[in-house]
Amino acid sequence: MWCSVEPGAALPTPLCPLQAPPFPPHLHGSPQAQPWRMRGGGRARNGGGPIMAAGGRSWFGALALGVSFLKCLLIPTYHSTDFEVHRNWLAITHNLPLSQWYYEATSEWTLDYPPFFAWFEYALSHIAKYFDPKMxxxxxxNYSSHATIFFQRFSVIFTDILFIYAVHECCRCVNGKRSAKDILEKPTFILAVLLLWNFGLLIVDHIHFQYNGFLFGLMLLSVARLCQKRHLEGALLFAILLHFKHIYVYVAPAYGIYLLRSYCFTANNADGSLKWRSFSFLHVILLALIVCLVSALSLGPFIVLGQLPQVISRLFPFKRGLCHAYWAPNFWALYNAADKALTVVGLKYNFLDPNKIPKASMTGGLVQEFQHAVLPSVTPLATLICTFVSILPSVFCLWFKPQGPRGFLQCLVLCALSSFMFGWHVHEKAILLAILPLSLLSVQRAKDAGIYLILTTTGHFSLFPLLFTAPELPIKILLMLLFTVYSFSSLKSLFRRERPLLNWLETIYLVQLVPLEIFCEIIFPLTSWKLQLPFVPLLLTSVYCALGVTYAWLKLYISVLTEHVSVRQKAE
Amino acid sequence: MNPDSVIAMFLVFFFFQVPLGFLQRPAMEKWSLMTVTVLLALTVRWTVSLSSYSGAGKPPMYGDYEAQRHWQEVTYNLPIRQWYFNTSDNNLLYWGLDYPPLTAYHSFLCAYIAKLINPDWIALHTSRGYESQPHKLFMRTTVFVADLLIYIPAVILYCCSLKETSTKKQVSSALCILLYPGLILIDHGHFQYNSVSLGFALWGVLWLSYDWDLLGSVAFCLALNYKQMELYHSLPFFCYLLGKCFKKGLKGKGLVLLTKIAGTVVASFAVCWLPFCTDVEQMMQVLRRLFPIDRGLFEDKVANIWCSLSVLIKIKNVVSPQTQLKLSFAVTFLSLLPTCIKLTVQPSLRGFKLALVSCALSFFLFSFQVHEKSILLVSVPVCLILNEIPFMAMWFLLVSTFSMLPLLLKDGLMLAYTVTMLAFLLACVASFSIFEKTSVEDLQLKPFSLFLKRYVSWFKSFPRIVRSLFLLSVTLMGVLSLMSATVRPPQRLPDLFPVSVSSISCLHFLFFLAYFNIIILWDSKNSRSQKKVS
Incomplete structure (x- = not known):
């Protein structure tokens, strides 16, 4: 339960009187009892050492250190072209003046992240020169000496400290079950494992190579700050985050509406509706100031140089196709698959003229454009509209029935998922944007836990094609099993007094992932189709996972919307 | 059963065999915790196996990796009668087979699979020094599978059979044992199949603890026939079983049991050696290959007493090889004697485990022709007492891994060494309150301290002393590891770091030998005094 909505919690900021506890009462019992006392009881078994944080949270240090060691062990694994991308950015920011950063195009991997990330690479490059100046x-x-690999890998591992800190803060926002004596059954412990040992983050950052760890750290930290009612800090962190990586703009609506509703308006009516007169100009100005300052700091130099259009064109490359090289498991994967199926059927029964079919191979890996044969082609504008429309209900929900940080998180997850479902050129890695915040919800309600299990399992499974080399096959399977077995058993034991988390249909669906994996990785390469239809495993994986992701999205949406109705009824 | 637990089971069952012990217990919690533990251990093993192996890209002799590959080549291509003989096709000077028959059969089995994948890997003569990424993957997989099938189930079942401990303690013991860096680094990094022989020995201990003496003997015979180094463990097995027979009375049930065990041992040996039994010359040749007496007292820098003494006196030059043999035999025998007598007279499971530790340690320290990797034979029994005496066991396990540092450095496993050591330390500190368990009682030294009380009175500050000794030792190991990896030794003393590593480890081992002997010998007084109290 979110501490900040607890009545009776003595909070430093008295600005937020919207205190209608929106939780179904059967889940949490009386909310009066010691909302901030989640640290009581359950002292970890060891006596603590220098690594241990105060307050009997030694297990947190152990978990964080343990996963850091695992990350170190992953150093010699395969790394993707993203490794070269970041090496190139190190070189660009180190050698060129600011005015050249967004023009340099020696490598095909040009700088296409916002300026703060470029500054981050610039800072890193000043450490990198002590490791290997040639990088x-x-x-x-494609320079990758041992020193380069060590430096880049360790830079990811060290910047993850921010992520670890953010998880620590998030855990403080989650109230412990008062009865749980066993440390392994405390929601805070489970949440820490689900976040710190997240399979997707591990393989994307520490095998595939990217810097998502500290970026998600910034996001989770801002979420934690909002939950702790430190709104300005949260807004500041999110503004900074946006200028590190602009993909987070997908969840900006949730932030904007939440801050407007809960921070700019300082009071609610008795029935929970908005009290227009409580509007606080001071708060709006503060927020605007923060956003403008951060933006000025980031984009200001480029505006002065008159390079803003160039920066924007680098950041939003709409020339790329509807789907990323691997189809992300979203709505468009289903759409494309339907188109393909219709084409095959049409050709077989002579509904279609074979000469009019565009000859585009589907997911060869480097294909950027996909031409539809039967269904209408999709334009960027169409995806934008779809995304917008799909986000709207959740935003409305956040506005009309504010539920404090909980509602904010639900809206955040829905925004992330909706844009993942309908966005243009979505990477399959973007699913993490929904999975990580949903972890926070999953340890608090059985319903969310069920959705979480479906979404993580399918979402993580859809990341499998990222690692296609043989030595990494056991790693990805082992880590996936590790995470899946843990998340299933821990959430099950957490909610063991309630109904099963998954129904039989969902169970069957998830179990089918195992034969799918066996077919794609083991049986298919041995068959003769491998040469004729090389894209079949990718297609199967993304379409099958798309079903699960879509289902989870719908289920979450329905649960949020219906909850909204029931609470309103109660209010009436 | 809930649907989600079905999923978890399905996921696991599709990829792994799960020891049946899990299913007999109703507690789902324990089952999933153990699964997570095993998965974690497997992940660590596989990530370590991505690093380099012994002798990678170092012609003409390469290393243990090439030795194992060469054995596959030899066993697959040559008739069984030529395996241990020097022929035109089998140059024994180039990694000749010098392990017992089971190793040879295992190599043959691996070679059979290798042949299916790529015949070049085991082609006679031409495949020498074959190295490629797919081949490395194949070899690593064979070790991984052997570990998964033999060693890991034994550890899990052993931890599940621990009595008077909570589920959490069992799981954390399993985690610590499976994360023991020494075995991971040697098997999955350096490249050997120690987990097979050690795993069989563990199965032996496990079955003896269930009172299934015959199965236990079979398992131990398999271990012995996989690696002759398992002889280090043979005396405790022998003494324990003999003591058990004595206890039952040598004229009645005891004699029957003894006969049965003897019959089982002979039969399992006969089965293992069947192809070589046709000819006495064959057997003699195998034995000559297994026990090469002419190789000298020690090789390389090993942390035993002879190597450490030779820093002061050049034993190898002073004493003749025959005398060396006799000397080492006598010293080993003397150091083994008390433990073995004690175990025979008072056979108990606890005493048996401790005797495994102390006998193996005596062998390691004093016997003839010891390799640095043989310390694993001590470490695995130490793992078995990890939950009883966590502090000392963890300390020993750290030192044992440290003693192999020069070898690991040579193989380019420094990163894996550092990380697995730290992870192991973390796992132990997090699961057992290591630093709170340094009192006299926790170290099981109560009887000994009572015995000494008449003479000394410093036992009050004992926990503090032990703790500071431990910290000193860990610091020393850390500093030395760091220096070995980074600092270039002075030209006059090129072996400075390996020698100091082995001498320091040897000192530690002597200390541990004394400690374990004290525990074993003062054990009975403990029970007697407890009886008196009650």
């Missing part, structure tokens, strides 16, 4: 030469394409 900072722009022309040294």
């Amino acid at each position: 900072l030469v722009i022309e040294n394409l």
Whole structure:
């Protein structure tokens, strides 16, 4: 339960009187009892050492250190072209003046993240020169000496400290079950494992190579700050985050509406509706100031140089296709698959003229454009509209029935999922944007836990094609099993007094992932189809996972919307 | 059963065999915790196996990896009668087979699979020094599978059979044992199949603890026939079983049991050696290959007493090889004697485990022709007492891994070494309150301290002393590891770091030998005094 909505919690900021506890009472019992006392009881068994944080949270240090060791062990694994991308950015920011950063195009991997990330690479490059100065030469394409690998891998591991801190803060926002004596059954412990040992983050950051860890750290930290009613800090962190990586703009509606509703309006009517007169100009100005300052700091130099259009064109490359090289498991994967199926059927029964079919191979890996044969082609504008429309209900929900941080998180997850479902050129990695915040909800309500299990399992499974090399096959399977077995058993034991988390249909669906994996990775390469239809495993994986993701999205949406109705009825 | 638990089971069953012990217990919690533990251990093993192996890219002799590959080549291509003989096709000087028959059969089995994948890997003569990424993957997989099938189930079942401990303690013991860095680094990094022989020995201990003496003997015979180094464990097995027979009375049930055990041992040996039994010359040749007496007292820098002494006196030059043999035999025998007598007279499971530790340690310290990797034979029994004496066991396990540092450095496993050591330390500290368990009682030294009380009175500050000794030792190991990896030794003393590593480890081992002997010998007084109290 979110501490900040607890009545009786003595909070430093008396600005937020919207205190209608929106929780179904059967889940949490009386909310009066010691909302902030989640640290009581359950002292970890060991006596603590220097690594241990105060307050009997030694297990947190152990979990964080343990996963850091695992990350170190992953250093010699395969790394993708993203490794070269970041090496190139190190070189660009180190050698060129600011005015050249967004123009340099020696490598095909040009700088396409916002300026703060470029500054981040700039800072890193000043440490990198002590490891191996050759990695900072722009022309040294695909340079990967041992020192380079060590430096880049360790830079990810060390910046993850921010993520660890953010998880720590998030855990403080979750109220412990008062009865749980066993440390392994405390929601805070489970949440820490689900976040710190997240399978997707591990393989994307520490095998595939990216810097998502500290970025998600910023996001979770801002979420934690909002939950702790430190709104300005949360807004500041999110503004900074946006200028690190602009993909987080997908969840900006949730932030905007939440801050407007809960921070700019300081009071509610008795029935929970908005009290228009409580509007606080001071708060709006503060928020605007923060956003403008951060933006000025980030984009200001480029505006002065008159390079803003160039920066924007680098950040939003609409020339890329509807789907990423691997189809992300979203609505468009289903759409494309339907188109393909219709084409095959049409050709077989002569509804279609074979000469009019565009000859585009589907997911060869480098294909950027996909031409539809039967269904109408999709334009970026169409996806934008779809995304907008799909986000709207959740935003409305946040506005008209504010539920404090809980409602904010639900809206955040829905925004992330909706844009994942309908966005243009979505990467399959973007699913993490929904999975990580949903972890926070999953340890608090059985319903969310069920959705979480479906979404994580399918979402993580859809990341499998990222690692296609043989030595990494056991790693991804082992880590996936590790995470899946843990999340299932821990959430099950957490909610063991309630109904089963999944029904039989969902169970069957998830179990089918195992034969699918066996077919895609083991049986298919041995068959003769491998040469004729190389895209079949990717297609199967993404379409099958798309079903699960869509289902989870719908289920979450329905649960949020219906909850909204029931609470309103109660209010009436 | 809930649907989600069905999923978890399905996921696991599709990829792994799960020891049946899990299913007999109703507690789902324990089942999933153990699964998570095993998965974690497997992940660590596989990530370590991504690093380099012994002798990678170092012609002409390469290393243990090439030795194992060569054995596959030899066993697959040559008739069984030539395996241990020097022939035109089998140059024994180039990694000749010098392990017992089971190893050879295992190599043959692996070679059979290798042949299906790529015949070049085991082609006679031409495949020498074959190295490639797919081949490395194949070899690593064979070790991984062997570990998964033999060693890990034994550890899990052993931990599940621990009595008077909570589920959480059992799981954390399993986690710590499975994360023991020494075995992971040698098997999955350096490249050997120690987990097979050690796993069989563990199965032996496990079955003896269930009172299934015959099965236990079979398992131990398999271990012995996989690696002759398992002889280090043979005396405790022998003494324990003999003591058990004595206890039952040598004229009645005891004699029957003894006959049965003897019959089982002979039969399992006969089965293992069947192809070589046709000819006495064959057997003699195998034995000559297994026990090469002419190789000298010790090789390389090993942390035993002879190597450490030779820093002061060059034993190898002073004493003749025959005398060396006799000397080492005599010293080993003397150091083994008390433990073995004690175990025979008072056979108990606890005493048996401790005797495994102390006998193996005596062998390691004093016997002839010891390899640095043989310390694993001590470490695995130490793992078995990890939940009883966590502090000492963890300390020993750290030192044992440290003693192999020069070898691991040579193989380029420094990163894996550092990380697995720290992870193991973390796992132990997090699951057993290591630093609170340094009192006299926790170290099981109560009887000994009562015995000494008449003479000394410093036992009050004992926990503090032990703790500071431990911290000193860990610091020393850390500093030395760091220096070995980074600092270039002075030109006059090129072996400075390996020698100091082995001497320091040897000192530790002597200390541990004394400690374990004290526990074993003062054990009965403990029970007697308890009886008196009650």
